[in-house]
Amino acid sequence: KILSRRFNNNVTVETFGSSKTGFSLNSGDLDICLSFNKKTPTRVMDKISRLLFEEGMNDIRSIPKASVPIVKFSDPRSGLDVDISLDNQLAIYNSDMLKSYAQEHRLQQFVQMVKYWASRRDINEAFKGTLSSYAWTLLAIQHAQMIQPPLAPNRQIDFQSKPVSFQGTMYDVGFNNDEFMTKNKQSLASLLLSFFDRYATRWDWESMVVSIRNGQPLSTREKKWEHKGPLPLEIVTGADEGRMEHIMPIEDPFNHEHDLSRVVRAEGAMSIQNEFLRVIE
Ligand code: CTP
Ligand code: MG
Secondary structure, three states: OHHHHHOOOOEEEEEEOHHHHOOOOOOOOEEEEEEEOOOOOOOHHHHHHHHHHHOOOEEEEEEOOOOOOEEEEEOOOOOOEEEEEEOOHHHHHHHHHHHHHOOOHHHHHHHHHHHHHHHHOOOOOHHHOOOOHHHHHHHHHHHHHHOOOOOOOOOOOOOOOOEEEEOOEEEEOOOOOOOOOOOOOOOHHHHHHHHHHHHHHHOOOOOEEEOOOOOOOEEHHHHOOOOEOOOHHHHHOOOOOOOOEOOOOEEOOOOOOOEHHHHOOHHHHHHHHHHHHHHHO
């Protein structure tokens, strides 16, 4: 309401992320996508920040230069943390697909367990150089596709194509929304243990790319996503100041050029590695 009033109904406000997908923990934030029906005003992120300030919101931080510009704030009345992002259409589409995956109740619970673990161990903040909750969700779904019998289908085969253009590039955001009946009978505990076993001991991050649209890993060589630059340890110890690339390759299901580990910094990569080791020790 605040945004519509300020921008004279020239805006569309939609929610996405875990409040939409069903993979929410109670602690999750509220993700809002703002798009302008007509021309986007100049310095729009500043205008939004000022508006939120006037409305009494707390902790307002703007990240205008991110690939998707974001304003973060917290609402003092509800206590909710909110992210407003601008023109984040692909996120709306991928949230729709995640919601479709969440139809399977045990998959939903399993993803929530993985997200909960990552949040308790403080390795789920892209802004702090670890992986986003979204990336952890993709890791969990990939595991659920690969266990036998599968707990998750691949929703990007046998689907009706839905090409959309976004920032000058075409993306196919279609997916198969059919009900999926799993034959998997594993307990949640055993699912979680096998998740840790897969990613802590059996996954070769040098040669494998997490890809839920493929239903199984892709090869870093074929995708040209081989690890480049120093190792996290070399950066953390100051032995090398270079930049790492493709440190934990995870492909976005619609934007195939986007590696979700792009945000991971050396300290973050080491924390994630340590947390996996801590579990299996
Ligand atoms: N998203 C994305 N690309 C990213 C990060 C996020 O498209 N690199 C989109 C996804 O649609 C995701 C949504 O942003 O569902 C919210 O991301 P995030 O907050 O990381 O995931 P949630 O599941 O909402 O996690 P939480 O419950 O912790 O808020
Ligand atoms: Mg969220």
